[in-house]
Amino acid sequence: MRIEQIYTGCLAQGAYYIVSDGEAAIIDPLRETQPYLDRLAADGVTLKYIFETHFHADFVSGHLDLSKQTQAPIVYGPTAQPEFDAIVATDNQVFSIGKIQVKVLHTPGHTLESSCFLLLDENGKETALFSGDTLFLGDVGRPDLAQKAAHMTQEQLAGLLYESLYGKILPLPDDITVYPAHGAGSACGKNMMKETVDSLGNQKRMNYALNQPNKEAFIEAVTNGLLPPPAYFGMNVAMNKKGYESFDQVLSHGMKALTTGEFxxxxxxxxxxxxxxxxxxxxxxxxIPQSVNIGLDGDFAPWVGALIADVNQPILLVTDPGKEQEAITRLSRVGFDHILGHLEGGFDSWVHAAKETDTINRIPAEQFASEVKIGKSKIIDIRKESEYAAEHVEDAYSKPLAYINDWIKDVDPLEHFYLHCAGGYRSMIAASILQARGYRNFTEVAGGFNAIAKTGIPRTDFVCQSKVLNEH
Incomplete structure (x- = not known):
């Protein structure tokens, strides 16, 4: 028996590849299936089952393409209602893969169909738990994402999650290895550890959600502090439940090279x-004027999903030459399939064709420190609220990037402001969005707060809750 975790850092997502005696199973595969097909071929094994822990909200699974390519059936837990052929298992149903078995544990709460998969080794020993979004390391799945579909409140779903965890997961042996669907950085939880594998015994000891005195306390703990989910989540659920265009077709469309004139x-x-x-x-x-910059060198796909939101938005790509396929692949993982093509030769071809270009007014942190006037200059800090609360430039406004589509209307286009994040990645995203929407009277700070903190500019952790963007 072999278990391989296939972890994708950009999405903080774990898929699992399990092999035993000539047969294999894959749990929660990503959209692009070729890496799984390559593993199957290299091992000389047959894919017997594709297990889905639930209808994912933060990424589009590769279950449909993988099933078509291998003829392996897709397996969901009880109550799932996919709009394609699949096995909807019963609670405690057992599936054999080679000499091992996988037992379905229906664990509703994150969603109604959420299930964990308990692996029994060749000797029938309970060995591993593939916990999906039910149990994370350091946290549990948020219970607010499925409210509309379930016709339940987040508190009611949290109550179901409590019963699932305390009734089915906590009684399992401490030496079981927990393999969750996500780790730190995912929007599917709020307190996840950076580790991606742990023992169930350690989680019983240190996971706050597994150490609540009663159901009421659990509901309060897991619902407290939840931030609004990204807008694209519901669209990804629909794609996972209803179906989608094959990844090969999406890749074919996006790889269409367009000349500057065609573009x-x-x-x-x-x-x-x-x-x-x-x-x-x-x-x-x-x-190119009106472009939005979301760099491949950061959390590309989640930011696309959070800020563009509509997966049906047509997209034209500008990438470094040779990076087109990576960009298309990562977009498809979060359901952005309407890619019309990419600029042949990248931005250099646009410049060589003498087409119109634009720039961002960007200055180093040292210049920012020398020219800013605390109490008079307007400074917008677009880091997370928790980052801002820890320390920020004195008198700066906290306006997280995730909510730019809400707060941008409060920006006075006639009043100059400085813009920064932690290192420059997020502030350039914000700068490009602002400029594309007609805001030009601002200066973005290169290196962000990390660089600003090395200057002598006054900083504080005091938060003035009454500050609003349009005050004067």
Whole structure:
């Protein structure tokens, strides 16, 4: 028996590949299936089952393409209602893979169909728990994502989650290995550990959610402090439940190379968003007007999902040459399949064609420190609220990037402001969005707060809750 965790850092997502005696199972595969097919071929094994822990909200699974390519059936837990052929298992149903078995544990709470898969080794010993979004390391799945579909409140779903965890997971042996679907950085939980594998015994000791005195306390603990989910989550659930265009087709469309003239014509006729995936420094020095910069060198896909939101938005890509397929693949993982093509030769071809370009007004932290006037200059800090609360430039406003589509209307286009994040990645995203929407009277700070903190500029952890963007 062999268990392989296939972890994707950008999504903080874990898929699992299990092999025993010539047969294999895959749990929660990502959209692109070729890596799994390559593993199967290299091992000379047959894929027997594709297990899905639930209808995922934060990424589009590769279950449908993988099933078509291998003829392996897709397995869900009880109450799932997929709009395609699948096995909807009963609670405690057992599936054999080679000499091992996988037992379905229905654990509703994160969603109604959420299930964990308990692996029994060749000797029938309970060995591993593939816990999906029911149990994370250091946390549990948030109970607010399925409220509309379940016709339940988050408190009611949290109550179901309590019963699932305390009734089915906690009684399992301490030496079981827990393999969760996500780790730190995922929006599916709020307190996840950076580790991606742990023993159930350790989770029983240190996971706050597994150490509540009663159901009421559990509900309060897991619902407290939940931030609004990204807007694309519901669309990804629908794609996972109803089906989607094959990844090969999405890749074929996106890999269409467009000359500068073709690119310009498509942009004007289609209403497509021009998405520039180059580094923040490259982008700041020159880009196609109205482009939005979300760099491949950061949490690309989650930020696309959070800020563009509509997975049906047509997209035109500008990438460094050779990075087109990576960008298309990562977009498809979060359901952005309407990629109309990419600029052939990248941004350099646009410059060589003498097309119009734009730039971002970016300055180093030292210049920011020398010219800013605390109490008079407007400073917008777009880091997370928790980062801001820990320490920030004195008198700065806290306006997290995740909510830019809400707070942008409060920005006075006539009043100059400085913009920064932690290192420059997020502030360049914000700068590109602001500029694409007509805001130009601002200065973005290179290196963000990490660089600012090395200057002598006054900083504080005091938070003034009454500050609003449009005050004067």
């Amino acid at each position: 310009e014509a498509v942009a004007e006729s289609s209403g497509a968003l021009i998405l520039d995936t180059r580094s923040t420094q490259e982008f700041s020095e020159g880009f």
